[in-house]
Amino acid sequence: xxxxxxxxxxxELLGTVxxxxxxxxxxxxxxxxxxxxxxxxxxVEQARTGRMFGVGIRGFLRDKAxxxxxxxxxRENLLQxxxxxxxxxxxxxxxxxxLNFDVAxxxxxxxxxxxxxxxxxxxxxxxxxxxxxAAKKYSPTIVQVQVRYWDYDQKVxxxxxxxxxxxxxxxRTRLMITAVAAKxxxxxxxxxxxxxxxxxxxxxxxxxxxxxxxxxxxAVRMVDAEPAPxxxxxxxxxxxxxxxxxxxxVGHALEASSVARGMSVFAGKLGQQIAAPCxxxxxxxxxxxxxGSANVDDEGTPTQRTLLIENGILKGYLIDKxxxxxxxxxxxxxxxxxxxxxxxxxxxxxxxxxxxDYHPEEIxxxxxxxxxxxxxxxxxxxxxxxxxxxxxxxxYLIEGGRITKPVKGATLIxxxxxxxxxxxxxxxxxxxxxxxxxxxxxxxxxxxxxPTIKVRDILVGGRNK
Amino acid sequence: MTREFxxxxxxxxxxxxxxxxxxxxxxxxxxxxxxxxxxxxxxQYTDAGxxxxxxxxxxDGKLGTSYTETLEDPEKVFMDALENISIVDxxxxxxxxxxxxxxxxxxxxxxxxxxxxVKQRIGFIEESEKVMRKDERIIGDWAVYGDRKREWxxxxxxxxxxxxxxxxxxxxxxxxxxxxxxxxxxxxxLGKKPEDIDPVFVGEGAREWAVKLIGSxxxxxxxYRVILLNEVFSDILGMLVSMISAxxxxxxxxxxxxxxxxxxxxxxxxxxxxPYHPLSISNLPFDTQGVPTREKIIIENGVFKMFLHNLKTAxxxxxxxxxxxxxxxxxxxxxVVEPGEKTFEQLLKQLGDGIVIxxxxxxxxxxxxxxxxxxxxxxxxxxxxxxxxxGVEQITISGNFLELLKNIEELGTxxxxxxxxxxxxxxxxxxxxxxxxxxIKE
Numbered sequence: 001x002x003x004x005x006x007x008x009x010x011x012e013l014l015g016t017v018x019x020x021x022x023x024x025x026x027x028x029x030x031x032x033x034x035x036x037x038x039x040x041x042x043x044v045e046q047a048r049t050g051r052m053f054g055v056g057i058r059g060f061l062r063d064k065a066x067x068x069x070x071x072x073x074x075r076e077n078l079l080q081x082x083x084x085x086x087x088x089x090x091x092x093x094x095x096x097x098x099l100n101f102d103v104a105x106x107x108x109x110x111x112x113x114x115x116x117x118x119x120x121x122x123x124x125x126x127x128x129x130x131x132x133x134a135a136k137k138y139s140p141t142i143v144q145v146q147v148r149y150w151d152y153d154q155k156v157x158x159x160x161x162x163x164x165x166x167x168x169x170x171x172r173t174r175l176m177i178t179a180v181a182a183k184x185x186x187x188x189x190x191x192x193x194x195x196x197x198x199x200x201x202x203x204x205x206x207x208x209x210x211x212x213x214x215x216x217x218x219a220v221r222m223v224d225a226e227p228a229p230x231x232x233x234x235x236x237x238x239x240x241x242x243x244x245x246x247x248x249x250v251g252h253a254l255e256a257s258s259v260a261r262g263m264s265v266f267a268g269k270l271g272q273q274i275a276a277p278c279x280x281x282x283x284x285x286x287x288x289x290x291x292g293s294a295n296v297d298d299e300g301t302p303t304q305r306t307l308l309i310e311n312g313i314l315k316g317y318l319i320d321k322x323x324x325x326x327x328x329x330x331x332x333x334x335x336x337x338x339x340x341x342x343x344x345x346x347x348x349x350x351x352x353x354x355x356x357d358y359h360p361e362e363i364x365x366x367x368x369x370x371x372x373x374x375x376x377x378x379x380x381x382x383x384x385x386x387x388x389x390x391x392x393x394x395x396y397l398i399e400g401g402r403i404t405k406p407v408k409g410a411t412l413i414x415x416x417x418x419x420x421x422x423x424x425x426x427x428x429x430x431x432x433x434x435x436x437x438x439x440x441x442x443x444x445x446x447x448x449x450x451p452t453i454k455v456r457d458i459l460v461g462g463r464n465k
Numbered sequence: 466m467t468r469e470f471x472x473x474x475x476x477x478x479x480x481x482x483x484x485x486x487x488x489x490x491x492x493x494x495x496x497x498x499x500x501x502x503x504x505x506x507x508x509q510y511t512d513a514g515x516x517x518x519x520x521x522x523x524x525d526g527k528l529g530t531s532y533t534e535t536l537e538d539p540e541k542v543f544m545d546a547l548e549n550i551s552i553v554d555x556x557x558x559x560x561x562x563x564x565x566x567x568x569x570x571x572x573x574x575x576x577x578x579x580x581x582x583v584k585q586r587i588g589f590i591e592e593s594e595k596v597m598r599k600d601e602r603i604i605g606d607w608a609v610y611g612d613r614k615r616e617w618x619x620x621x622x623x624x625x626x627x628x629x630x631x632x633x634x635x636x637x638x639x640x641x642x643x644x645x646x647x648x649x650x651x652x653x654x655l656g657k658k659p660e661d662i663d664p665v666f667v668g669e670g671a672r673e674w675a676v677k678l679i680g681s682x683x684x685x686x687x688x689y690r691v692i693l694l695n696e697v698f699s700d701i702l703g704m705l706v707s708m709i710s711a712x713x714x715x716x717x718x719x720x721x722x723x724x725x726x727x728x729x730x731x732x733x734x735x736x737x738x739x740p741y742h743p744l745s746i747s748n749l750p751f752d753t754q755g756v757p758t759r760e761k762i763i764i765e766n767g768v769f770k771m772f773l774h775n776l777k778t779a780x781x782x783x784x785x786x787x788x789x790x791x792x793x794x795x796x797x798x799x800x801v802v803e804p805g806e807k808t809f810e811q812l813l814k815q816l817g818d819g820i821v822i823x824x825x826x827x828x829x830x831x832x833x834x835x836x837x838x839x840x841x842x843x844x845x846x847x848x849x850x851x852x853x854x855x856g857v858e859q860i861t862i863s864g865n866f867l868e869l870l871k872n873i874e875e876l877g878t879x880x881x882x883x884x885x886x887x888x889x890x891x892x893x894x895x896x897x898x899x900x901x902x903x904x905i906k907e
Contacts, residue, residue: 001535037552038793040716045557046793047549050532051542054515063506069513071534084512088583121552144717180717180835187720187836230686230863230902261503263605265647341497343509378830384605384639385647389827389842389861411831411840411861415646440501440509459683461840461861461902 001053002031002157002167004073010159011099013057013082018161020086022059022066023093024321026160028298029055030340034152035116039128041144042136047121054340057082061089063325067343094161101165106296110289112171112199116151119200124149127203128175134209135179138216141223143187144180145212151200158300166300172291172445173202174434177212181219188225188408190218191377191393195434195445198289218375218394221406228395228410228462234370234424235412235458236363236398241376241433243352243448245455246281248381248388249416254308254316255334256323256346257440258383265386265417266314275312275420278356282307283318285333285349291434292349292446299335299344306332308351309420320346338442345441352449356426360452363425365401371410371460372396372403378435379412386416411461419455427452469536470518474620476539477520481622484547487523489561489621491753492516496579496632499611502590508607521621522546526558560776561754562786564625568750568757569740574632577658578612586610589636589664596668597640602679603672605641610634610662617753625755633657633746635884638667642675648856650674651824655746655882674823677846681856683904684847690819691845691862691899692812695881697822699889702800704866705736706887707834709763709771710795711778720837720867724769730870732767733805738789738797742890744882745799751788758788758798767871773797802891805876812877812895814851820901821846821853822862837866843901863900872897 010027017025031053038046054071055078066088068081128147135145151173159165174195181188192215196202237245250266258264266274285293285303296302299321307315319327320335323346336347364372372395379390392410396403432449474490481488494516501509519532520542529549533542578586590608597606614632619625635655642648652670656662693701713719721729740758741748751757754776762770774782775790789795807815824844832839840863846853877892 001537040555043555044553045555046528046530047552048530048532048793049545049549050519050530051534053533053535065507065509067509067511067513069511069515071515073535088510088512121548125552146716182717187717189833189835227863230861230900232904232906257508261506261508263503263607263641341513341515343511345509378827380826380829382649382826384641385649387826387842387858389831391827391830391840409838409840409863411827411842411863413827413842413859413861415859459859459861459902459904461842461863463863463900 002029002155005029005157007101007165010165013078014099014159014161016079016082017057017059017086018094018097020083021089021092022061022086024060024161026058026299027055028340029157030154032152032154032339033117035121037121037124037128037149039132039147042129042132044125052339056340057085058343059085059089060322060325061091063322064089065322065343069340099161100163101159102163106166106168109286109295110197110293113201114199115171116153116200124200124203127208131175131177131208131212135177135212135216138213139181139220141181141183141220142179142216143182146178148176150174158296158298160300164300166296168295170197170294171199172197173200175203175208175211177215179215179219181223183223186223188219188222190215190222193434195291196289197291197293221394222408225406225408228371228407228460230460230462232457232459234367234454234456235373235460236367236370236452236454237373237376239427239429239450239452240431241448242373243433243450244376244379244390244435246353246450247348247351247448248379248390249419251348251351252381252439253383253386253416254318256317256319256327259317260323260326263384269314272314273312274314274417275309276423277312278426279309279312279420279423280354281309281352282354283348283351287350290350290447297333297335298337301331301333301335303333303349318346318348320344336441336444338444342442347439347441347444348437348446350432350447350449352430352432353426353451353453355428355430355451358425358427360427360429363427363452363454364398364403366425367398367401367454370398372398373412381416388416389413409462413459413461419458422456423453424456425454473518473536473539477543478622480540480543481522487561487622489521491519492618494616496614498586499609500587500590501607501609502594503607504605505594520546522550523559523561524550527553528559529553557777558780560780561621561623562625562756562776563623564627564755566757569759571741571748571750573630574614574657576614576632578634579614581659589662592664593636593638593668596665597638597672600672600676602642602676603640604643606639608638610636619753619755627751627755629750631747631749634659634662636662636664636667638671640671640675642679644679648675648678648681650678655884657746678844678856678858681858683859684857684901685905686902688898689901690816691896692816692821693894693896694821694823695879695891695893696883697825698894699883699891700825700828700885702889702891703828703885704832704834704837704839706796706800709773711772711774711782712795714772715778715781718835721769725771727769728767729769729867730764730767731873733876734764734767734870734873735762735803736764737762737801738773739799739801742799742801742882744890745888747799747884747888749798752790753792754790756786756788756790761787796887799888799890804878804880804892807875807877809877809879809893812875812893813848815875816848816895817851819848820857821848825862839864839866859904861902863902869896869899
């Protein structure tokens with residue numbers, strides 16, 4: 001289907017936009033086949049497959065952007081949509097132009113050994129049932145286990161009036177486990193959701209039993225936990241998904257969508273010390289088979305590893321094409337979108353704090369009284385004020401340098417620009433975890449990551465005794 | 466499109482007939498217009514449309530689903546749905562609805578916003594930005610205007626064939642005020658017709674909330690009397706949406722399981738699900754299974770009365786379907802909290818000493834509808850002797866949702882409609898005790 005959009009048609013559409021207005025035109029064609037399976041209490045309850053197919057057409061006039069999408073693929077309609085984009089831009093800048101598409105072959109760094117459709121659904125279900133069994137038998141207090149499986153095979157064609165004409169194939173697979181433990185009328189949940197930018201071979205690469213047990217462990221530990229203490233204290237945040245703190249507290253405020261028009265607390269701070277000297281961080285969309293990786297971004301720009309912070313000094317932002325125009329800086333290959341119904345904007349891919357010097361045990365031993373955030377939940381941020389919040393899904397109290405007891409219901413809040421100044425120790429155990437990140441251009445797969453870190457003076461929201 | 470859809474539909478029905486299975490088609494066509502401005506400059510502009518056709522196959526009570534956004538290959542879509550049935554092994558039995566029964570008479574959306582010119586639509590934004598900038602302490606702003614139309618059609622081999630058009634417009638604005646640390650305020654409005662969109666209200670609201678927060682401080686941790694502003698209570702009621710799903714109760718994922726007839730909230734609290742509310746832009750005469758929607762009382766004077774159902778859960782519990790299927794989920798159409806008799810000012814007086822919570826964040830991670838526990842980042846206004854004294858920042862509110870409902874002391878008259886996962890209409894509420902964690906040391 002995507003083949004229908006040969007260079008002739010693409011050229012005609014881009015040309016139509018520019019004939020009516022603008023100084024840049026772009027087309028994004030998407031054909032995506034997804035499978036979702038849901039298992040509850042050991043039985044498959046839902047199985048759903050589906051195909052998305054549509055086209056997004058975008059035009060720029062200087063730093064103004066107009067976006068339209070459609071899935072009526074008749075030539076007349078596509079031309080009409082292209083014309084409307086051009087007309088909305090208004091000013092005609094390019095009267096006679098010739099498009100010379102650059103036909104460079106793209107090297108696929110994120111090979112899927114198996115395509116989702118090559119693996120039978122009952123085989124996928126087999127892995128899900130093993131995951132369920134492992135979670136269920138973890139403890140008699142586990143009353144409910146939900147296992148969800150999701151894969152997709154997304155083919156995209158991206159072309160623009162600067163001569164880009166590129167196709168890419170993104171294959172992703174994810175397993176999501178929610179376990180519920182109940183005791184004395186109280187219910188608590190545990191979640192674990194590993195994923196990767198590869199095909200269903202992912203199910204063989206990970207240990208599905210261990211994944212199930214991990215979700216169950218969190219629920220079981222938390223159902224026995226006391227409410228977390230409230231107030232300001234030192235918090236040790238575990239590695240892997242703990243990196244959501246950097247993602248929320250800092251990452252979003254480094255995106256061009258906030259920075260370009262001065263709506264971010266980090267706007268205009270390149271080269272300045274914004275974090276404690278022990279903090280260095282990158283965004284890297286080139287990691288082979290990473291959950292947030294791709295060969296090119298959703299604007300056809302090759303992806304890269306972008307240094308964001310080095311020894312506490314702000315080194316870079318995450319920039320898409322529109323942001324590039326507004327900021328006068330090159331794109332970092334960070335233009336991403338959920339699907340063709342969203343205009344792309346600057347987004348994170350795989351973002352993480354780089355390793356430091358300490359063993360995680362040393363970090364915990366250094367804390368007299370505080371919270372150990374072992375498993376983080378999601379969070380959110382207001383990039384304009386830097387205020388963030390996120391949930392601790394599995395927490396423990398640290399007393400006298402030792403982990404003493406589980407605590408539940410903690411939320412960490414603060415301001416991003418303060419909290420990164422307050423990082424006191426960075427561990428050597430860097431790891432990444434998978435999440436879905438929601439913002440202007442929809443919800444997209446993104447990795448967060450970090451080694452174990454120690455932060456002083458975070459406000460922990462909990463219950464008062 | 467329409468003719469192509471009919472051909473696709475006929476092919477699916479014929480395939481169902483051939484294979485001796487029931488089939489259902491849900492078609493949703495959407496139009497969307499949205500513009501966002503930042504600091505007076507256009508930031509995003511989208512003008513678009515799409516459709517999605519979902520095909521469901523029902524065989525021996527097992528359901529398989531497949532969707533598509535191209536009508537080119539009905540056979541593949543049908544076979545995918547049929548294949549999906551082969552891995553379903555739950556003992557649950559699924560049903561289709563035959564279209565009998567009375568559908569509430571609700572006027573469809575008339576597409577009024579589509580008649581506005583782009584200039585008129587952008588005019589709303591320019592107006593609200595102008596209003597926000599009337600105060601020089603405002604150093605940043607952004608504003609969004611949008612309208613959308615959704616055309617539903619659901620038809621199946623049992624004879625169901627219903628359609629409806631919903632839609633409306635909205636505006637949202639955020640103002641940033643200068644302070645030692647920037648303060649943000651926001652306001653929104655929903656409307657069924659262009660006259661409902663009041664850009665001055667939105668701009669003033671965003672500006673005034675931001676300005677009120679200048680000089681905000683945290684508070685000492687402790688238990689406080691609070692007013693949850695209507696839109697904040699609406700956010701928190703998102704937890705109830707999940708708890709009143711019969712499906713979640715069946716799966717041990719609702720703390721309301723087994724509590725029908727029990728007192729679960731303050732006796733001042735009555736909550737209904739209504740197919741139509743004048744303030745809502747998501748009124749519907751049927752759910753996504755084609756079942757008629759109807760008025761239901763969910764909590765009456767604090768007593769939990771019923772769960773919401775789709776066809777499957779209703780049969781399982783031996784009750785009438787309630788018209789609340791929404792895809793694979795069960796959702797209210799309009800969850801409506803009966804207002805009280807006190808104005809917001811009277812609520813402030815009654816509060817006496819406490820905090821008005823004007824914003825909460827982190828609901829997707831900090832509110833767990835299975836345990837009922839929540840811990841959310843919040844902003845508010847400190848109230849002493851019934852008067853607002855200063856803004857409150859850097860606090861969290863924590864508790865258990867059902868305990869919170871029991872602690873509702875009074876409800877206001879200031880009803881507002883919001884659109885989140887479901888449409889919710891509620892006034893502000895006064896809560897006698899809530900845990901607050903603050904950054905100020907004892």
